[in-house]
Amino acid sequence: MNPNNFYITTPIYYPSGQPHMGHAYSSILADVFARFQRNSNSNVFFLTGTDEHGLKIQKAAEKSKLEPLIYCNNISKVFKDLTKKLNLSNDDFIRTTEKRHHLAVHDLWNRLIKSGDIYLSKYKGWYSVSDEAYYNNDEIVEKNGKKFSTFSGSLVEWVEEESFFFKLSSWERKLLSFYDENKKFILPLSRRNEVINFVKNGLKDLSISRTSFTWGIKVPENETHIIYVWLDALTNYLSAINFPNTKDKLYKNFWPASVHVIGKDILRFHAIYWPAFLLASGLKPPSRVFGHGWILSGDEKMSKSKGNILNPVEIVEKYGIDELRYYLMKEVAHGSDGSISLKSLENCINSDLANNYGNLCQRIFSFIRNNCDNKVSKNKNLSNADKNLINQTSKLCKNLINDMENQNLNTYIKSVIDISFLTNKYINDEEPWKLKDNDVDKMNNILHLSLEQIAKISIMLNPIIPLATSKVLNALNIKSNLNNLFLVESKSVISDNIKIKNLDILFKKIS
Numbered sequence: 143m144n145p146n147n148f149y150i151t152t153p154i155y156y157p158s159g160q161p162h163m164g165h166a167y168s169s170i171l172a173d174v175f176a177r178f179q180r181n182s183n184s185n186v187f188f189l190t191g192t193d194e195h196g197l198k199i200q201k202a203a204e205k206s207k208l209e210p211l212i213y214c215n216n217i218s219k220v221f222k223d224l225t226k227k228l229n230l231s232n233d234d235f236i237r238t239t240e241k242r243h244h245l246a247v248h249d250l251w252n253r254l255i256k257s258g259d260i261y262l263s264k265y266k267g268w269y270s271v272s273d274e275a276y277y278n279n280d281e282i283v284e285k286n287g288k289k290f291s292t293f294s295g296s297l298v299e300w301v302e303e304e305s306f307f308f309k310l311s312s313w314e315r316k317l318l319s320f321y322d323e324n325k326k327f328i329l330p331l332s333r334r335n336e337v338i339n340f341v342k343n344g345l346k347d348l349s350i351s352r353t354s355f356t357w358g359i360k361v362p363e364n365e366t367h368i369i370y371v372w373l374d375a376l377t378n379y380l381s382a383i384n385f386p387n388t389k390d391k392l393y394k395n396f397w398p399a400s401v402h403v404i405g406k407d408i409l410r411f412h413a414i415y416w417p418a419f420l421l422a423s424g425l426k427p428p429s430r431v432f433g434h435g436w437i438l439s440g441d442e443k444m445s446k447s448k449g450n451i452l453n454p455v456e457i458v459e460k461y462g463i464d465e466l467r468y469y470l471m472k473e474v475a476h477g478s479d480g481s482i483s484l485k486s487l488e489n490c491i492n493s494d495l496a497n498n499y500g501n502l503c504q505r506i507f508s509f510i511r512n513n514c515d516n517k518v519s520k521n522k523n524l525s526n527a528d529k530n531l532i533n534q535t536s537k538l539c540k541n542l543i544n545d546m547e548n549q550n551l552n553t554y555i556k557s558v559i560d561i562s563f564l565t566n567k568y569i570n571d572e573e574p575w576k577l578k579d580n581d582v583d584k585m586n587n588i589l590h591l592s593l594e595q596i597a598k599i600s601i602m603l604n605p606i607i608p609l610a611t612s613k614v615l616n617a618l619n620i621k622s623n624l625n626n627l628f629l630v631e632s633k634s635v636i637s638d639n640i641k642i643k644n645l646d647i648l649f650k651k652i653s
């Protein structure tokens with residue numbers, strides 16, 4: 143894969159219920175990284191979609207009294223519509239019920255048969271339908287006569303059935319060397335340690351087919367078996383880039399994937415099973431799995447089964463999409479869980495967006511409109527205050543690209559918002575409004591530097607709040623090829639003599 147090609151994925155969502163804020167968070171996070179890469183000269187392929195097979199979906203369809211495919215068509219559409227509401231820039235939306243996916247799953251299965259990694263036996267053990275996961279005896283706890291997974295808290299049931307197995311146990315040492323050779327395969331590092339410890343404790347062979355239900359992709363040449371939904375689902379990352387045609391341009395450009403963005407609950411599937419399946423099939427594992435934390439409501443994971451859902455569509459309608467995107471990206475620290483509430487969303491909109499970045503843009507644009515006929519020219523005599531602001535900004539910019547490349551979004555946002563804060567302070571201290579009758583040159587320099595700062599901040603925030611920043615960049619007449627994150631470290635983004643357009647209010651303060 144060419145280093146300028148960047149393939150990023152979200153988890154494909156179970157269409158087992160309405161989308162919630164956890165889904166929105168996963169998607170927006172991946173979208174921010176995708177946009178960041180596009181604005182840093184990369185050729186990006188960004189994928190999302192729906193994971194439509196398995197017992198969980200079959201049961202959801204039965205509950206709705208619909209054929210599974212009709213049920214999936216309906217809910218998959220809801221998720222597809224969500225991509226528009228969240229302003230995601232995905233290049234494709236894959237459904238695991240599509241033929242292209244079916245072909246890819248069969249090809250992968252056949253590769254595993256060929257490599258001798260699959261055998262037929264009987265599975266006896268615990269299974270959680272809601273996680274679509276197998277659990278060991280030591281991962282089960284009993285409460286009120288029912289058994290639950292200690293890992294996820296989900297209800298489990300005892301399963302005994304004929305099953306094909308993948309020889310996961312034989313991949314233990316090879317996986318550990320793979321993690322060792324690829325230190326950034328799993329980020330953040332705390333997650334990497336978690337996975338390495340789990341593998342070191344020993345891996346059992348994995349059941350990869352089920353015979354007690356029908357909704358899924360059948361095992362080639364043994365149609366009583368349905369392929370385990372996780373082996374099916376993980377393959378979506380390949381089917382979307384036209385695997386098994388390994389000569390296809392998309393596949394050649396984008397495999398191995400650059401990063402799978404996932405929630406920590408599905409780390410085991412992506413960081414253990416997936417690289418093992420791929421290595422066994424003679425394919426390269428992805429370069430990185432980034433396991434983000436959970437969106438909490440109070441102290442609990444937000445989920446349908448817990449009934450504590452904030453509906454992202456309602457929030458977008460009430461507060462706006464940039465507002466939600468910014469809040470989620472800022473509020474949930476790198477890889478950790480984040481508790482969200484309407485109160486803190488409103489505080490965040492007011493403090494960072496309306497009072498800080500929004501106010502900075504508004505006050506400068508309206509001052510220039512009212513006093514300078516929308517035109518500003520820079521002259522050479524920089525004051526100490528100008529130089530100070532330039533130096534402070536360039537210091538804060540230094541680590542930005544590195545922060546983004548390591549998925550360290552909170553530090554990134556904090557630095558950008560600090561630059562906006564410093565710029566507002568500079569304007570308060572320099573008081574350009576007092577200079578319009580006695581030192582127009584100095585006033586022009588202050589306004590020009592402020593516009594320069596606004597341009598840079600807008601470029602930096604563009605992956606996070608694309609709508610508002612595009613309005614500002616457009617009002618500054620900055621062409622899309624200059625919306626490039628590598629430019630923020632350079633001296634100037636705007637020309638010395640600049641004519642701007644009017645700018646409407648970007649963010650309304652919530653009272």
Ligand code: MSP
Binds near residue numbers: 375376377
């Ligand atoms: N279908 C699987 C993924 C297959 S990928 C080959 C799945 N789907 S899901 O709809 O249950 O979850 C999708 C993503 O949303 C996962 O990354 C999951 O971690 C994330 N979230 C679901 N609830 C969440 C929170 N409350 N908080 C943050 N993200 C969580 O898993």
